[in-house]
Amino acid sequence: MQKKGCSEEELFSFLSSARLKDRKYEKVLSSMCTIPHPVAVKAHNMFIETNLGDPGLFMGTASIEALLVERLGVLLHHKSAGGYATTGGTESNIQALRIAREIKNLKNPNVVVPESAHFSFEKACEILSLELRSVPSDKNYQMDEEKIEECIDKNTVCLVGVAGTTEYGVLDPISYLSEIALERDIFLHVDAAFGGLVLPFIDEKPDFDFKLPGVSSISVDPHKMGMSTIPAGCLLVRDSSVFKSTEVDTPYLTVKKECTLCGTRPGGSVAAAFAVLEYLGEEGMEEIVSRCMKNNNKLIFGMKKLGYPVAAEPCVNVASFLCEDTPKGWQVSRTRYGHLRTVCMPHITEDIIDEFLKDAESMQN
Amino acid sequence: MQKKGCSEEELFSFLSSARLKDRKYEKVLSSMCTIPHPVAVKAHNMFIETNLGDPGLFMGTASIEALLVERLGVLLHHKSAGGYATTGGTESNIQALRIAREIKNLKNPNVVVPESAHFSFEKACEILSLELRSVPSDKNYQMDEEKIEECIDKNTVCLVGVAGTTEYGVLDPISYLSEIALERDIFLHVDAAFGGLVLPFIDEKPDFDFKLPGVSSISVDPHKMGMSTIPAGCLLVRDSSVFKSTEVDTPYLTVKKECTLCGTRPGGSVAAAFAVLEYLGEEGMEEIVSRCMKNNNKLIFGMKKLGYPVAAEPCVNVASFLCEDTPKGWQVSRTRYGHLRTVCMPHITEDIIDEFLKDAESMQN
Structure with a gap:
């Protein structure tokens, strides 16, 4: 630290120059985050000093968090879902596995996840000392239905399905998982961090949420397709009594128990998440x-015409291509199997797709 | 969710009315959070769309995070400290214990913490399947030096000391812990989530940071006395190679490995944390x-005059009183031993203390 402070002018000129080194979102086709909606930023600022870690001090903000959970619950077919705002999919997934572990309380617990699951499950299992069992993918990079049963045994505390995978944008056979979960009384967590705010606004899609009776919990991230500010994730559960399993006593706070992973939690991004859903309504979200x-x-069609077919048929706005080169100047990513991967977030316009396709064509020359 | 969205006017009038139900900070003497500094809010907004979970996209923001770590490292006597921004003390404490567990990789690991430690250690041990061993407190609610050794055995993977306890504002015998840590080769984590941005600006204080050679890691929270926006915590480590123990592979991102607990991480509050330190400098922080x-x-003196002596002699701006009543209209808290507890954060002025003392006097009548 400097002995003397600096002027506001110096400070912000330095910060601006750093900010300029960040990528502009217009050239970013790899991220599941996007430019926050203007009402998100405005709401965030209104609640910027609030702390949901001490909800007795911030009862108004806490009521907004409860409303956010209710709205997402209704959207995912369970009005009385329990839940709370997290920092995003990783935390939600960790907490879901933690709950599942505590409920069963077995000696050598394992978790059955699709091979294609987000890397946060590996992280969660490592943290929670859970054995991770991967179900191989089928040709479309979804969990192979026929290979699920053989991974499950009496020590399985949790099944995981993904609704809109990070890398291929596909959906696991969640209704099948739901049947197994009910039959064998296993906690079923659905990672819909991305798909949870896409699929409800699409006409034709398989069931993936609380409509399926075996689904115990869902991750859904407003800071992805919900255009909120960061951090705004949400962990929803069918039955809020499961949160008892992760509670610790909280001396000195305005509440007596805490079931979350983090302590201090921002109210700003939670108000932002709520604001976007409320402002747009279902119709506005459908449009986006x-x-x-x-x-x-359009991107899939254009790439196919250039000789780059998709590696998997996605059900959300993610695409993967059999394409070894990368158009210059664009930020795309590579899946673990080497496919070119893109995400069409709200900041990606038709014109941007045209430009991208032009650059993809010229890399062939 | 509503079918149709609402107008911006309706939305913000609803949000304002919720916000009004939050406590105003002027009457809050119980929180370790405070009103963020104006430069924090301004910097937060400049970086509001950035995501440190994908640092290759946000190289400018990532450079600010690195600078924040460096500034805090210098302040805590280790310029080349490794570290990263967390959501706050709880996450930092979980990650420190996780690192300690991975480094030793023992069968029945235990962690030795002061009885007075923050409840996040109980949470961390439960998550990480670590045995929690509490060292009883002495009369001043600090770790009793004489009772430390008997808690340690060959399965101890981590020692914890607190610099500025949440409930009593006291300091554990960290230089003694440092000696034991070196002697027995045990990871020593210092929870300075609160004290880390108080103690460096006070003239007379015991050593508590990387100056002590046995200290392996430190939690310090800019969103507490650093007047940043939420979430802004920091985990610092003496040797950044320890982060290897918590790395997982990250297919599809701009970086190949991730050692943090969360995935998506806000850049806004990190830029805010840096901005405050830079703007105020050491001299500005000393003044605050x-x-x-x-x-x-002043509060301690005034309460004593009213017949309410302190329960412990604090070394930071936290106080605890032998006082069973609570002045009306004020938000104070109770420690686990029932003492009235206050924190004089930057939003608490001399006038507020006068008012509080007047109300404390009138509750005697």
Whole structure:
């Protein structure tokens, strides 16, 4: 630290120059985050000093968090879902596995996840000392239905399905998982961190949420397709009594128990998440999702014409291509199997797709 | 969710009315959070769309995070400390214990913490399947030096000391812990989530940071006395190679490994944390800390005159009183032993202390 402080002018000129070194979102086709909606930023600022870690001090903010959970619950077919705002999918997934572990309390617990699951499950299992069992993928990079049963045994505390995978944008056979979960009384967590705010706004899709009776919990991230500020994730559970399993006593706070992973939690991004959903309503979200899906299809169609077919048929606005080169100047990513991967977030317009396709064509020359 | 969205006016009038139900900070003497500094809010907004979970996209923001770690490292006597921004003390403490567990990799690991430690250690041990061993407190609610050794055995993977306890504002015998840690080769984590941005700005204090050669890691929270926005915590380590123990592979991101607990991480609050330190410099922080300490002393002196002596002699701006009643209209808290507890954060002025003392006097009538 410097002995003397600096002027506001110096400080912000330095910060601006650092900010300029960040990538502009217009060239970013690899991220599941996007530019926050203007009402998100405005709401965030209104609640910027609030702390949900001490909800007795911030009862108004806590009521907004409860409303956010209710709205997402309704959207995912369970009005009385329990839940709370997390920092995002990773934390939600860790907490879901933690709950599942505590409920069963077995000696050598294991968790059955799709091979294609987000890397946060590896992290969660390592932290929670859970054995991770991967179910191989089928040709479309979804969990192979026929190989699920053989991974499960009496020590399985949790099944995981993904609704809109990070790398291929596909959906695991969640209704099948739901049947197994009910039959064998196993906690079923659905990672819909991305898909949870896409699929409800699409006409034709398989069931993936609380509509399926075996689904115990769902991760859904408003800071992805919900255009909130960061951090805004959400862990929803069918039955809020499961949170008892992760409670610790909290001397000195305005509440007596805490079941979350983090202590201090920002109210700003939670108000932001709520604000976007409330402002847009279902119709507004449908419009945005439909634009993203249209752009995703345009990209898939254009790439196919250039000789780059998709590696998997996605059900959300993610695409993967059999394409070894990368168009210059664009931020795309590579899946673990080496496919070119893109995400058409709300900041990606039709014009941007045209430009991208032009650059993909010129890399062939 | 509503079918149709609402107008911006409706939305913000609803959000304002919720916000009004939150406590105003002027009457809050129980929180370790405070109103963020204006430069924090401004910097937060400049970086509001950035995501440190994908640092290759946000190289400018990532450079600010690195600078924040460096500044805090210098302040805590280790310029080349490794570290990263967390959501706060709880996450930092979990990650420190996780690192300690991975490094030793023992069968029945235990962690030795002061009885007075923050409840996040109980949470961390439960998550990480670590046995929690509490060292009883002495009369001043600090770790009893004489009772430390008997808690340690060959399965001890981590020692914890607190610099500025949440409930009593005291300091554990960290230099003694440092000696034991070196002697027995045990990871020593210092929880300075609160004290880490108080103690460096106070003239007379015992050593508590990387100056002590046995200290392996430190939690320090800019969103507490650093007047940043939430979430802004920091985990610092003496040797960044320890982060290897918590790395997982990250297919599809701009970086190949991730050692953090969360995935998506806000850049806004990190830029905010850096901005405050840079703007105020050491001298500015000294001024603020000295004002908080003066108010804390004024409160202690005033309460003593009213017949409410302190329960412990604090070394930071936290106080605990032998006082069973609570002045009306004030938000104070109770420690686990039932003492009235206050924190003189930067939002607490001399006038507020006068008012509080007046109300404390009138509750005697």
